Amino acid sequence: MSELLHLFRKDLLIEWRSRSHGFALACFALTLLLLFSFAIGPDTKTMSLHAGAYLWMSLLLSSTLLLARSFQVEVEDGAIETLILAPASATRMFYAKALANAVQLAILAAVAVPAVYALYGVQLHGEVGGGHRLGQLVSVVALGAAGLAAPGTLYAALTARLHARQLLLPLLLFPLVVPCLLAAVKATTLIVRPSLSEAEFTSWLALLACFDVLYWSVCGILFGRVIEQ
Amino acid sequence: MKSAYLLLVLGLALIVVGHGMGLFVAPSEAAMGETGRILYVHVPTAWTAMVVFTIAFVAALGGLWTGRMGWDALIEASAEVGVVFTALLLVQGAVWAKPTWGVYWTWDPRLTTSAILLVLFGVVLLLRHVIEVPERRLTLSAVATIVAFADVPIVYFSVRWWNSLHQAQSTPQTVSKLMWQPLVISIFGTMFLGLALVIARWRIAREHYEREDAAPDLPDLPDQIELSDEPASGGQEVRG
Numbered sequence: 001m002s003e004l005l006h007l008f009r010k011d012l013l014i015e016w017r018s019r020s021h022g023f024a025l026a027c028f029a030l031t032l033l034l035l036f037s038f039a040i041g042p043d044t045k046t047m048s049l050h051a052g053a054y055l056w057m058s059l060l061l062s063s064t065l066l067l068a069r070s071f072q073v074e075v076e077d078g079a080i081e082t083l084i085l086a087p088a089s090a091t092r093m094f095y096a097k098a099l100a101n102a103v104q105l106a107i108l109a110a111v112a113v114p115a116v117y118a119l120y121g122v123q124l125h126g127e128v129g130g131g132h133r134l135g136q137l138v139s140v141v142a143l144g145a146a147g148l149a150a151p152g153t154l155y156a157a158l159t160a161r162l163h164a165r166q167l168l169l170p171l172l173l174f175p176l177v178v179p180c181l182l183a184a185v186k187a188t189t190l191i192v193r194p195s196l197s198e199a200e201f202t203s204w205l206a207l208l209a210c211f212d213v214l215y216w217s218v219c220g221i222l223f224g225r226v227i228e229q
Numbered sequence: 230m231k232s233a234y235l236l237l238v239l240g241l242a243l244i245v246v247g248h249g250m251g252l253f254v255a256p257s258e259a260a261m262g263e264t265g266r267i268l269y270v271h272v273p274t275a276w277t278a279m280v281v282f283t284i285a286f287v288a289a290l291g292g293l294w295t296g297r298m299g300w301d302a303l304i305e306a307s308a309e310v311g312v313v314f315t316a317l318l319l320v321q322g323a324v325w326a327k328p329t330w331g332v333y334w335t336w337d338p339r340l341t342t343s344a345i346l347l348v349l350f351g352v353v354l355l356l357r358h359v360i361e362v363p364e365r366r367l368t369l370s371a372v373a374t375i376v377a378f379a380d381v382p383i384v385y386f387s388v389r390w391w392n393s394l395h396q397a398q399s400t401p402q403t404v405s406k407l408m409w410q411p412l413v414i415s416i417f418g419t420m421f422l423g424l425a426l427v428i429a430r431w432r433i434a435r436e437h438y439e440r441e442d443a444a445p446d447l448p449d450l451p452d453q454i455e456l457s458d459e460p461a462s463g464g465q466e467v468r469g
Contacts, residue, residue, distance in 0.1 A: 151376060158369050164359050171355065172373060175348040176380050179387035186391070207387055218379055222372045225293055229365045 007096030051120040052188030071160035090224035102149035122192040143208040147180035154219040236425035243418030250411035273419035278314035289374035301367035302434035338389040349377035
């Protein structure tokens with residue numbers, strides 16, 4: 001467990017020490033949110049209806065840059081070879097890296113949500129379906145970020161040393177995370193609406209949780225074989 | 230290779246019988262009329278695509294477990310044939326959807342799942358093309374195949390919750406015997422055809438790997454090549 005925490009700390013420390021990259025990534029996510037509004041025009045009602053989709057599309061597109069970088073820093077100067085030689089299993093290495101990526105994605109969402117609130121005029125305060133809107137949004141963001149991070153981390157490792165990695169990572173990741181994206185968009189849209197169908201919301205959250213359990217297990221098992229290559 | 234030819238002949242014969250019965254013996258479908266006869270092509274294509282992708286998944290597990298290059302060739306063969314059948318499935322679906330639903334494409338769970346399946350396995354083939362080292366290609370494409378295959382049921386359920394328009398799955402209880410028989414014959418025919426293509430493509434992939442393996446290695450280059458205007462000492466000796 002302490003190995004996992006050390007690796008997790010190391011990954012977050014790298015990002016903390018190169019904060020300019022994180023700042024640029026946040027700017028990228030916010031620019032996307034601004035640009036999406038041009039797709040459907042200035043109708044505030046329509047924009048607030050699609051706000052959940054814009055939030056997750058912005059996070060998905062930003063995640064490819066974030067995930068690719070998480071292994072780029074390891075491959076540069078052969079740091080990955082030293083990491084493989086370290087007395088920590090590949091599975092722990094995966095969970096530390098995926099957890100660090102999920103935390104960063106959640107932070108990115110924390111930056112993007114106020115922008116969604118301001119730009120698209122969605123409701124984020126008050127209670128809906130027996131819970132506070134923000135609390136429910138936190139649970140969706142946590143599960144959604146975890147869903148993007150697990151297969152994303154595996155594919156980032158898989159493509160890190162390939163020539164066409166910038167193209168292959170999104171190509172591999174985007175169709176795979178369709179269920180996660182769909183569930184996260186649906187759940188977010190339900191939260192920001194005036195009334196919430198609790199059964200529908202719970203079923204989308206359950207789907208997100210199933211996706212997370214499946215890919216956090218499968219990717220953890222397969223990561224060792226990928227990193228050996 | 231004999232088995233491939235045998236399956237090909239058997240498959241084509243069954244397809245001719247199944248499609249013939251479907252076109253001339255079976256009654257037309259109650260709701261869709263003559264358009265419904267695409268069932269004898271469409272359903273077998275869907276089954277074959279799923280069986281072939283399952284072979285790719287098994288080959289990926291075998292490849293990761295044993296590291297043998299034969300499995301790698303089978304991943305390539307089955308993923309490629311699966312992609313072709315899924316593409317055919319989508320085209321047939323579009324041809325059938327236009328007169329039935331009035332549009333070529335709709336966001337129905339099975340249509341959407343098939344499209345995502347096509348992209349998922351299409352990218353596996355793309356990944357294989359950019360990796361030159363055979364052992365690396367085996368491991369990485371096997372991992373991508375397993376991850377993609379695991380996604381299929383969850384994609385299907387998510388899209389089903391999202392929107393549903395497709396017909397419920399047919400069973401012998403819901404379909405007349407005159408329609409059921411040609412359908413089963415067509416399914417076996419198309420499946421044999423698909424398996425014949427996988428075996429033939431597997432052989433080509435294995436031969437390709439053997440040629441790759443037998444090719445002589447390039448001579449080692451010196452660690453550092455010095456670029457200098459001065460003539461090499463060997464050259465001076467020749468001139469002298």
